[in-house]
Amino acid sequence: xxxxxxxxxxxxxxxxxxxxxxxxxxxxxxxxxxxxxxxxxxxxxxxxxxxxxxxxxxxxxxxxxxxxxxxxxxxxxxxxxxxxxxxxxxxxxxxxxxxxxxxxxxxxxxxxxxxxxxxxxxxxxxxxxxxxxxxxxxxxxxxxxxxxxxxxxxxxxxxxxxxxxxxxxxxxxxxxxxxxxxxxxxxxxxxxxxxxxxxxxxxxxxxxxxxxxxxxxxxxxxxxxxxxxxxxxxxxxxxxxxxxxxxxxxxxxxxxxxxxxxxxxxxxxxxxxxxxxxxxxxxxxxxxxxxxxxxxxxxxxxxxxxxxxxxxxxxxxxxxxxxxx
Amino acid sequence: xxxxxxxxxxxxxxxxxxxxxxxxxxxxxxxxxxxxxxxxxxxxxxxxxxxxxxxxxxxxxxxxxxxxxxxxxxxxxxxxxxxxxxxxxxxxxxxxxxxxxxxxxxxxxxxxxxxxxxxxxxxxxxxxxxxxxxxxxxxxxxxxxxxxxxxxxxxxxxxxxxxxxxxxxxxxxxxxxxxxxxxxxxxxxxxxxxxxxxxxxxxxxxxxxxxxxxxxxxxxxxxxxxxxxxxxxxxxxxxxxxxxxxxxxxxxxxxxxxxxxxxxxxxxxxxxxxxxxxxxxxxxxxxx
Numbered sequence: 381x382x383x384x385x386x387x388x389x390x391x392x393x394x395x396x397x398x399x400x401x402x403x404x405x406x407x408x409x410x411x412x413x414x415x416x417x418x419x420x421x422x423x424x425x426x427x428x429x430x431x432x433x434x435x436x437x438x439x440x441x442x443x444x445x446x447x448x449x450x451x452x453x454x455x456x457x458x459x460x461x462x463x464x465x466x467x468x469x470x471x472x473x474x475x476x477x478x479x480x481x482x483x484x485x486x487x488x489x490x491x492x493x494x495x496x497x498x499x500x501x502x503x504x505x506x507x508x509x510x511x512x513x514x515x516x517x518x519x520x521x522x523x524x525x526x527x528x529x530x531x532x533x534x535x536x537x538x539x540x541x542x543x544x545x546x547x548x549x550x551x552x553x554x555x556x557x558x559x560x561x562x563x564x565x566x567x568x569x570x571x572x573x574x575x576x577x578x579x580x581x582x583x584x585x586x587x588x589x590x591x592x593x594x595x596x597x598x599x600x601x602x603x604x605x606x607x608x609x610x611x612x613x614x615x616x617x618x619x620x621x622x623x624x625x626x627x628x629x630x631x632x633x634x635x636x637x638x639x640x641x642x643x644x645x646x647x648x649x650x651x652x653x654x655x656x657x658x659x660x661x662x663x664x665x666x667x668x669x670x671x672x673x674x675x676x677x678x679x680x681x682x683x684x685x686x687x688x689x690x691x692x693x694x695x696x697x698x699x700x701x702x703x704x705x
Numbered sequence: 706x707x708x709x710x711x712x713x714x715x716x717x718x719x720x721x722x723x724x725x726x727x728x729x730x731x732x733x734x735x736x737x738x739x740x741x742x743x744x745x746x747x748x749x750x751x752x753x754x755x756x757x758x759x760x761x762x763x764x765x766x767x768x769x770x771x772x773x774x775x776x777x778x779x780x781x782x783x784x785x786x787x788x789x790x791x792x793x794x795x796x797x798x799x800x801x802x803x804x805x806x807x808x809x810x811x812x813x814x815x816x817x818x819x820x821x822x823x824x825x826x827x828x829x830x831x832x833x834x835x836x837x838x839x840x841x842x843x844x845x846x847x848x849x850x851x852x853x854x855x856x857x858x859x860x861x862x863x864x865x866x867x868x869x870x871x872x873x874x875x876x877x878x879x880x881x882x883x884x885x886x887x888x889x890x891x892x893x894x895x896x897x898x899x900x901x902x903x904x905x906x907x908x909x910x911x912x913x914x915x916x917x918x919x920x921x922x923x924x925x926x927x928x929x930x931x932x933x934x935x936x937x938x939x940x941x942x943x944x945x946x947x948x949x950x951x952x953x954x955x956x957x958x959x960x961x962x963x964x965x966x967x968x969x970x971x972x973x974x975x976x977x978x979x980x981x982x983x984x985x986x987x988x989x990x991x992x993x
Contacts, residue, residue, distance in 0.1 A: 431800075437800055487982050490799075490937070491941070494934065494978065495937075498934065509969065632804075668812075668815040669819070671812075672813075672815065675807065675808030680790075
């Protein structure tokens with residue numbers, strides 16, 4: 381066991397080393413894109429918990445992300461420090477997620493997808509129309525950057541520049557992966573997979589599927605709230621359009637194209653989906669056409685997603701291989 | 706509110722509802738056969754409207770022949786899409802079908818944008834300006850036509866499903882694809898046929914409302930979202946569910962907009978859906 385752990389550290393070093401050097405090698409625009417990818421990686425990994433491991437196609441993740449973003453921005457407008465607003469945003473999104481999950485998870489399959497889609501549309505609509513609170517379609521501007529933290533005699537670390545923000549979000553991403561990995565490796569995680577693979581059978585073994593589905597959905601909502609807060613204080617401007625159902629779809633696409641039944645897959649998906657249009661230069665319309673066609677091609681030729689294909693090649697997939705959710 | 710305004714809202718609801726019903730009917734048929742939430746169905750509505758628009762404005766065809774040609778070309782396009790896009794993911798998990806449909810939705814909308822630009826165009830119709838008054842409610846002839854033509858098309862489709870051999874085969878496949886295949890029903894031919902009729906119906910819906918709501922590449926989004934709400938409300942795969950669901954949603958929306966708030970008009974559909982599913986998780990007409 382100890383030896384294995386040692387090996388893991390080597391792998392971790394090999395991956396993290398380049399990631400630490402990365403921001404210093406990128407242009408300003410590339411660094412910005414990287415931070416956006418990191419934030420979406422948090423969203424995609426947490427959505428992946430619901431989609432890939434409990435088998436529920438949720439279409440309201442962007443709404444929960446938006447609630448986190450608005451909560452955090454509005455709290456800092458009320459002079460809360462960012463470092464307090466961030467966990468609160470996670471908690472508020474988590475509570476809303478729980479409240480949405482309770483009725484939605486009673487439905488199954490496509491009914492669940494359309495119910496969550498409805499909640500997603502309603503959340504975006506509230507952000508758009510509750511003008512006294514959210515400024516409506518104009519959005520909130522002038523959101524503060526996170527307060528600098530003191531490094532105990534080594535000066536202070538400001539988060540006004542993208543490089544330090546890259547590390548802040550990166551740490552959060554690692555935290556997300558760590559928590560979700562731990563969850564999946566526990567008894568709870570095994571219960572998740574049993575619910576995904578055969579809900580009736582899991583029920584007959586005494587597994588309360590509703591409780592586990594709700595747990596996964598709520599945990600994912602908390603991370604969506606964190607991601608929202610990180611996004612709001614990075615861009616320092618948010619508007620309802622960023623959190624509509626189109627964003628929910630993009631997130632689902634990241635998860636499935638990357639490989640839903642893995643943790644790394646959604647991260648690969650986020651990189652793939654966000655970086656891809658940049659290769660089409662100034663004509664975003666052509667990029668969207670290519671994007672649509674690539675989605676079709678990937679799904680036809682890699683039904684398990686990019687990471688799923690990769691894992692199959694290595695023949696080390698611990699999950700099911702037939703892939704029917 | 707006065708009775709005449711109430712009546713006006715109900716009639717508006719019936720007009721919108723007939724469009725929802727036509728789009729939802731195709732969506733529910735496709736779901737019944739392939740179990741795919743076919744998002745791209747909204748783009749056949751958009752392309753049907755564009756095809757009619759170009760036939761009328763460039764070729765000078767009258768609106769009825771244009772609509773028929775548009776329906777035919779959408780049927781053909783639907784069959785092509787079924788063959789090259791949806792058939793390869795037939796045996797994959799349903800989520801893959803959804804993502805493929807979404808990819809197609811995005812690609813088709815942006816291809817339309819590249820070809821024709823984002824401007825909103827009015828489909829010229831001789832009936833759009835003629836107003837008639839019925840029971841103290843005035844409405845354009847076009848709106849009346851939308852309602853009656855869609856009723857006619859829905860009725861024809863119903864006859865096709867209930868009375869023809871092909872329709873019987875479609876119902877058999879929807880009920881149990883494996884047994885249907887054992888009985889010698891060619892599954893692929895059936896799904897091609899379903900895509901053809903569904904796409905033609907969506908194209909007809911686009912052509913009919915083109916003179917009222919205008920034609921542009923992004924016009925397919927709202928109808929397809931609403932159609933999803935309709936078929937979930939009515940119960941996935943249920944044909945009467947899609948028809949009645951469409952009309953109920955149309956009327957509920959226009960009454961809601963008239964009596965409560967028009968800002969949240971599009972929200973009523975989604976709120977109603979959540980309420981219904983909380984009480985009956987398989988939809989109004991769905992099987993347990």
